[in-house]
Amino acid sequence: MIVFELARRGTTVGREVRGGITTFMAMAYIILLNPIILAGAQDVTGAKLTIAQLTTSTALAAAISTLLMAFVGNAPFGLAAGLGLNAVVAYQAAPHMTWAQAMGLVVLEGLVIIILAVTGLRTLIMNSIPLALKHAISVGIGM
Template structure:
């Protein structure tokens, strides 16, 4: 048997996409991508638990820093803002982008804001810089 014949014999058969079983499947093209709704739900839970650390860590980093006027951010508000921002951006990626990607606050940016920006300006000014940087990144993307 030749090498190409052996490769063809051992090559796995390509998967044929199944027909969408629900509106959710049709909208997100789950079957078309070779997955199932159950697999995507399990992946969503795994992603949530892999990212859940940010809910605790972001408020610790930002809440421990003081701005140039000695003000600190409230931990409860930081937790709420972290959760809402991650949920909103992840929903946008899923519904508008139609891709299974979760987004959350980046720890590098948070550390720069807490340790370098905030001590030199007020919290509103530091957060304004973060918004401007986000706008610039979105325009570049």
């Protein structure tokens, strides 16, 4: 496929399909767990989001972001909601603001990350963290 330059990257359609299926299987739990975490919380007004709303939005966000990564970024990465961020939204942000404000906070956080990446500050920050600490954080996240 010319669009993805598979031959130049030393891969095949079959290998990429297997990789995609493996990635989907590794990420599929997010479609179930993200709605459960967020549905258990209510905002400052007492409003709660339904499992159906959250499942649909989780699946759509993952599909759209993964397709954008594939066709705009030309990179083979699956993207989905992070379970750390959704816990912060559900248990720290939402009880003190409306759902709309909490989601706006998530968008603002995303914009800050984009600015850090585009300006090169993200790389500077990551390079300033000692390798031993990076390994420890990776192990801690995996536990």
